[in-house]
Amino acid sequence: MALPAALRERFITWALRVRPPEPSPIVLSQRRVYVLPTRAGLGYAAALLVMLIGSINYNLGLGHVLTFLLGGLGVVAILHTFRNLVRLKVSHGRTPPVFAGEMAVFHLLLGSDVERRALRLWLPEGGDARVDVPADEPADVRLALPAERRGWLALPRIGLETTWPLGLIRAWAYCAPDARCLVYPRPAAKAPPLPWAQSRDTGKHGGGGRGRDDFAGFRNHQPADPPRHVAWKHTARRSEEAPLLTKQFEGATTASRVWLDWQATPEGDVEARLSILTRWALEAHASGFEWGLRLPETHLAPGSGQAHLDTALRMLALHGRDAH
């Protein structure tokens, strides 16, 4: 408890035995699970010593029996506590991306072929979680960690401990699953409006030419429809009473497509510009139109949908960083 921090760190590195991060699943082998009495356990041992002395002094045969029974209980508690942690399988689960400033939630899957109860997981930064692991059914634990910077946020070393069943013994282990969370840039609180005007599609970029004239079907003619969209041929084949039909075309109009361009953001700090782009991406996604993204070295062809947004945000998050 009073170990200097550096010494403590060295101890933990030693205790880990494997340099982090490790591939999943991590199995907590016998050698990396440590067992020591808790404060309560020390109290229990002291009480037993007093009871033993009392039994000897007063020649209490049953006192010996009770003391030895409780002593045996302490030994059994060590075993149970050890069993409760050892051979636990730790693998990391899905870690949904978050925006900088939010809490990154790491899902850890604890698997075991025997039931384990009252495990506690903690992060050096203070997040902790309690969990029971049923037999043959992985338990999902969430550990939250503040995500401050965009990019990959690696799950730091986690500690696992248990004092079950009696609270007299503490078994603990460290492990560092190879889990990471993608942190998107923090959306700018204030940003210029979406750059509709600057983003006239000139067709210069990528596969942006996707079918302005992809035929999609017919609908009844309305006076405002442009004459060249009326299905004259079709109408001619039908009776005079038949209503005029208008051809409908797939694809967005130029006005509903937007390019989110690095160049369009105010000059200055890279992070600030990414923040603005992030906010734009969210707004463009919410608008439902097609949108594309241009960054200094790369671009994303216009598109829409959640997967498109995910790709764009990932590009923003990893801008200037190693993708792995």
Added chain:
Amino acid sequence: MAATRTETPALAAAQTGWLLAIGFVALAPLAPHLPGWLAGATLAALVWRGWLAWRQRPLPSRWRLTLLVLAGSAGVGYQFGSLFGQNPGVALLVLFLALKQLETRTVRDGLAIVLLAYFLALAQFFYSQTIPAALATAAVAITATATLLSLTDARPAPAAQLRRAAVILGQALPFMLLLFVLFPRVQGPLWGLPKDAGSGLTGLSDSMAPGAISHLSRSDAIAFRVRFDDAMPERAQLYWRGPVLSEFDGRTWRPRRELPRATLPYAEPASGGIGYEVTLEAHGKPWLFALELPGATPELAFATLDFQLLAKAPVLARQRYLARSYPLLRAGADESPALRQQALALPAGSNPRIRRLAASWRADARSDGDVLRQAQAFFLRQGLIYTLNPPLLGEHSADEFLFDTRQGFCEHFASAFAVAMRAAGVPARVVTGYQGGEVNPVDGWLTVRQYDAHAWTEVWLAGRGWVRVDPTAISAPTRIDLDLAAAVPAGDPLPLLMRAEFSWLRDLRFRWDAVTNTWNQWVLGYTPERQRQLLQRLGMPAPDWRAMTALLAALCGIALLLLTAWILRRQRRADPLARQWEKLSRRLARRGLGRQAAEGPFDYAERVARALPAVAAEMRGLAALYARLRYAPPAADRAKTLDQLRRRVACFRP
């Protein structure tokens, strides 16, 4: 350690419930031994705590608790006259347990209560170490373990916690046994016992006034048990010698003051002895009882010049000793004149009628033997009645008994006879002890109970030494030949167990007694001495503490390994079908072919078949059976098929 959590979470409702339960369970066996007010107050505190928890009221403030602690301690101090010692100590522990309940807020407080409960369970043994007491302690241990479980994980239901507690304690039993047998025992006490230790024990006192022994004879508590090496001597010879009383003040007999402590004043004969082992219950006095006359002093004992055995300290715990006695031995022929003179002293003016009569015997007699015979004839003539309910006697107790009331218990007989002899000039003294006993047909041990307490007389005859004369036997020979029930007139209040109509109860008692005796011999009486004997019998030539510790460590290590293997094994499944499949997999695992978790039955069978072509066909057949039972639509002959699988798995030898 790194990141050790020292937080102590607040208690959940279930945890408070468990702490109250352990309070009740720990206090119940102690309640009869506590002052009434303390038991009541403790109960009230627990009920109060329960009420507060139930109504979710705040706990009493700290200063109020302090006040209660002070008041309670003062009460204890007033009751016992001290705060130190065994009884006040127990009372204070009880007080603390009750009041600690009123300030349990965190898990750490809860742990303090559990530890207090353990101490109280131990304290219970000051008063009783019987089998029922052990059962009460088992209840405390299970409840305390369940409480500890609950303090760690409050969610499971009470029944589940109790079950788990019982299982864990069951796993602790092998260690308990090993420690019990092999832990090097130290003979206590390690330091002085408190002055009040052993109070409340029953047994023969160091003085005898009229009524003292008849009072004792209402108790059927066990005085001691005897195991004879060979055949038991005749019942009429079973005189268990206790305190020898030589000083008489007219009413009360007392032992000689400043008794010199020495070895027995006579030599042990070469033959004719009866060997036996006595297991003496604690009685708070130093007397050890032995058949007349003991041949040598047991270990850790003295002898007095009047042939009595004394322990070096009061017998505060059950004690076991080996002895050897010689019923035909007469000793004291060379008794010193000073002692003989002392054995003639009578207070002046007491019992004038017997003195006159004695003077007439002496006048007619040629020797002390003649006087003795006259006195015996006189006792027979008087038609004295042996009864448990003798009338009260006045100043001249011997006179009144012999001439007026003529009803008495053995102490009246012995006292009057000794007075008569002294008055006639024959040295005489009273010997108290036990006479007879009861053979338990279950284990063959002789049990001597408090109602077997007896008093008789010894007279000194020149050339013969001290001779036992039992005046009770003159008037009520059946007392000696049979037992108390046969000797007293019908209608006398006998101890329950002596009455004929309760013979079935006696039978039951015999059995219970045998169990208790075994318990006493092996659990309570497992002393350093017995430990050494046992280990020698088990083949350890010289069991010293080093050898014992080494053996203990080795055996505990083995037990630990076995238990580890058992605990770490894959949990058995409840499903009998899955169990068979697991069994098969375990058997194959020995050949490195355990089933992988994600392997279907036929995939597994193929893998095994490839590796072990010899069993390929059988393995495929087993997989098909298992798959049919597990995955096919339920069929009518399911039970039969399962049975077939079970048999075939049992015969499967990869």
Added chain:
Amino acid sequence: MHAPASDGPLDAVVAAAGGIILGKERQIRLALACLLARGHLLIEDVPGVGKTTLAHVLAKLLGLAFQRIQFTSDMLPADILGVSIFDRARGAFDFHPGPIFAQVVLADEVNRATPKTQSALLEAMEERQVTAEGRTRPLPAPFFVIATQNPAHQIGTFPLPESQLDRFLMRIALGYPDRAAERELLAGADRRELLAGMSPGLTAEQLIGHQESVRRVHVADALIDYVQALAGHTRVSADWQAGLSPRAALALLAGARAWGWLAGRDHVLPEDVQAVLPGVVGHRLRPADDLPAANAVQRLIEAVPIP
């Protein structure tokens, strides 16, 4: 997978198809299972590995009417579903059924068509009927679509959106034939001639009866637990970006039933589930960034214990 498959009811069909499509018995079985489970099949592979032949062979052997639709970027939904044409003589619209009105439809290179056309096909697949001009026309029974798709990264394609992929019970890849099979292919007779010489082993009615039998294949509780555990694992595992939907779990069961039935059993084994799992979940799940899908499925199988 070693589940016993000695006397499957359609072994003759499988063997006959295997005589033409060499070394692909597993894919033939999967395709059959898909058909028997009343699902549709998506084959994703490079051109020329025998996708079309497989569809032909199945249709022929099962005695089913076959239509092939080659998808192009200028295709309209009407080109698939059919159009109503005004019959001046009768003064009414006549519906001219499109090529989808067949029992086995090969939708070739489905990712060349526009999303609009794709969704017309997929809706028809799902509903087993075509609604045009306000009238609903049922598609023939049995109805089985084999769509082929080039690998997504090829230029000029519209990959099927994830929501549409769900409508295919399975996605399989044929893959290149192994050395021996390819040699036989090169040295042997023309596949088309062989095909022409084949005779149907079943009638449509028998096939419908078989589909009914597949539906009655027993699924034990332990197996349902297993399927649930598999689905549950995909929902939490880091290997996937999103988990299996309940519909996907149903598809998995349906595929496993057909697989088990093909092996001549009246119940499903965990091995059946594992056999169809890659085909059923491969197109429904997106693996996490740097994990190949096949590895991810294998890890899924290994991670979930069989109850």
